[in-house]
Amino acid sequence: MDKKQNQPKEYDVVFGGDNPLPLGGLVLGGLEGAKHRLSSNILEERIAALSEVLNYGEPGLNLLIQALKDESEQVQNKAYSLLLSRDEQNVKEALRQYKPWQFFEYLRTTSGHSHPVCCSAVSPDGQILVTGADGIKVWNLKTGKQLYSLSSPGPKYVSISPDGETLLSAFYEYGQMQLWNLKTGQLIQTLKPEDSRHSTSIMVSSDWQTVVGVKNKSIEIWNLKTKKLIRTLKVYCGKLSCIALSSNGKILAGGSFDNRIRVWDLNTGKEIQTLEGHVQSVCFLAISPNNKIIVSCGEKSIKVWDLETGKLINTFIDHKRRIVSAAISYDWQRIISYSIDKSIVQWNLNTGQKLGTYQETFENVFFLLVTDKGQNFITISDRIVNIWDLHTAKISDTFSVIGHLVSISSLALSPDGATIYSCGGGDATIKLWDSQTGDNISTLFGHSAPVHCLVTKQDGSILFSASSDKTIKIWDVKNKQEISTIVGHSNRIFSLDISHNGKILASGDLDGNIQVWNLETKKEIYTLQQKAYSDYSRNGVFSLAISPDAKKLVSCTERLYPVLQVWNLETGEEIYSLTEVPVESIKISPNGQYLITGGQNRNAIEVRDLQTGTQIRTFPGQIDCLTISPDGEAIFVGSKDKSIQIWNLNTGELVRSLKPHPFYYDRKAIAISQNGQILVSGKGGNINIWGVRKVE
Template sequence: MGYATRSRILEKLAIFQQRNHKTTMPENPNQPKEYDAVLGGDSQPPSNAVVLGGLEGVKRRFASTVESQRILALNDALNYGESGLDLVIQALQDESGGVKWAAYSLLLTKTETKVSIALEKFNPYQFFECLRTFKGHSSDIYCVAIAPDGKTIVSGSLDRTIKVRDLVTGESLHTLHGHSSDIYSVVIAPDGKTIVSCSYDSTIKVWDLVTGESLRTLAGHSLSVYSVAIAPDGKTIVSGSADYTIKVWDLVTGESLRTLAGHSSYVVSVAIALDGKTIVSGSYDKTIKVWNIVTGECLCTLAGHSDDVRSVAIAPDGKTIISGSSDKTIKVRDIHRGKLRTIQGHSDDVRSVAIAPDSKTIVSGSRDNTIKVWDIVTGECKCTLQGHSGAVHSVAITPDGKTIVSGSWDTAIKVWGIR
């Protein structure tokens, strides 16, 4: 089914869902209701009417060979109580990917226990595919970030530029020039108005996302800056550098607030917990360190990787640290107890890890040119996304968890999701 057709169907589903929200369970699921088409009389049935026959009529339409009709029949099934709900749950096992996805989308609004159980077993990522590919950078893409509204992508490249694009259309909104060398990391402030970038030129730059204007340059590291993160309050920046240090900055003034020292090699990844109090850093010294952002105290050092730690992320629940390494593994740890679990599956360096908003899903990008989606608890690989012809150096997930964006050494940005 084409994207436009699917969109129209889903729009109609949304209208139906609003109606369903106000509909009480009928006593007899097979008895025609006010939204059914009834034979006889002079009045015309409503355009969105269910075929005569109540739930049995819905089941007949669901048996159609036309996918769009089957999807619309599923939504109508929700008008018929438990029996209709059971039909939608059963549709999660349908042979049609479109029908499965429609059933999944409808059930997300339901709170019944049996729905929760069914959704726990369902893997929506099995339907992910490459929706769009964006070109424009002339060299390797090292970093991508998604704005909080889920509508804008920012990317940084070894071509020394930052590009701002519309996520859906791919339209180039701005190209930012100012760094004098490779750009390793970009992040977007929680208000969606500010970009922060860092570079091999040892500087950090702050930009206006809307206008593309360079607002200020932060200098203080003595060597390349590999990673930046912004605190949830939007007031603080944290950076990791080849000078083995982490610096904490005031975003507005550009003032360096403190320097955290303790790693014995390059600090290539930093992340800030949603509480705004905790920093996690990953280093070429094969360790992860947890820091107090206010005092600068190192709270603990986590070992376990046998090679460089390339990427770290903190789950939205604030309890879990994820790390990706050149040892080809992903490690999952409890931030308080340090309990360790190892996930294996990539055949080369894991260059980037991200955690979905539900805190249950990991997305990883690797030098093996693939993106993998994992269950954070079981370590099961839910799907492998293939399409890049170079190392996937950066992955990001939209705030609604429904779209993945990747940046690669093949100079392409790819958007992955359900067509």
């Protein structure tokens, strides 16, 4: 070892001068000084010393490893945080022995909505996209990355100011509007008159001076400059399908489900025009910047009207099926329309000439937005954003704005916890997430029906998924490609598990069949039949667990008709069964000694001897889902009290309760990485990520 490593460096504090040292005093620098500060009784001094020790090579690294055993949690956390980025073998071994779950905290939530997008807006410079669903999310259109999210319950309308600095959002149920700083995400002001409830439509003028809220029998007019309600007009509006507001905020047009377009003067509240010509309800309206032209879409046609006289000027027809969405370029030279046959048509708004036809790839497009002064346009389905180049008629970029459409049904992680795999019971996709940022990495398509469960091989190279389409798919994780499909089940598959050696896969379906597969040959070894609780009960297999030595298999049915069975995996014979034990989640400890079960109706986690089924101990609580730490010492429980509880399996002690958000955890939607550093849990259609927070 280089002796110079122990000497003071340029970053050490060394006092000089003519003054003598205090009697018995000693000035320490270098490694010895760091050692001295690490042994201090002053907590702040020990924490400060940790950042220094890495400057002294291997001896300093050993001091940092020793600090993992410090009596202070703060010192342990700081040492753990500093060691996470190291690649040395002794560091990796120390982190494996360390129990980070003692200090888990909420870190972040994955990007994406949990429900279909219901409103959207794009900034004037084409850089920012805002989407509303279960809250508001703000995206960088160039990268597809989520910038931040805003907590706004059920937004139905969003608009961005002409200077790109302010966002207006509205949710109709309470007639409430909110103004946000678009750059920082800070709430500026909430607009809500006492008598304002249940608006059916809201629209802001293009000059951002006026905002109008429409109800069944009244219209509210706001001045956005003063943030004050100007007046309320008592008019019968009926049920409107869409609205448009003139640039000066003086004229309001409403498309109705009775196929008419009504136009009101907002100064007087009088209806000044009724436009008739559509044969089905109107789905889109816009008033030109000079307030002379109104454009409407309904059935298969686009109509252009003279707003002053109410006369029809032009009609464009090309779509073969009903138009459901449209957008007009900023210069009002072009209109783009989308039909339910997935065709997109671009028109010259002045002449009616068709400029181009495109074919969308997704079934449902709910929004069309024009950006970059007409050079690009955006289509938004319930979950995907496509950015189109108007000149080439091709998609230039695409990204997802939704996690899963309904609650997550299963989660898995790469061994190092860097990548999260998720599936939702409501869609046929598997999503990959970056646990460090929460960003969606990619989406795997292949199943034709909702995906219910996921498992990975021990080395993380292969992912298995099972679905309502009765198939199991095998995925190459590195290349994000489907390798093969296993077919054999007669009904929807709801459970999967893989042996520790990666040679055996077990799958359970709604008919109660448990099929055991040889993964080397992709052939079925045998089929087991889950025992029914009674002659009249359904006996679908909803949870499976294979013991670490691949000698036992545990299966269970749903909680209404509970049956838990333990099988000899080598012979397929039943070892024992338990009835009237409502179990929804089952896990086997890494040492193969314990069977851990949990269920809502049981109000407890039960720890049993796997060999005999004898109950050893219980933990209280209403259980939605559970998993176990890789070291076998901790149980993580998603509970109905909206917390994740961490229990010491050996002592029965409650170690920690994680409770950052008011939501419920879904069945099976919890998992921990093999290195024990990342815990993930379902949050509706998204994922909460937990771990030890890095100390700066």
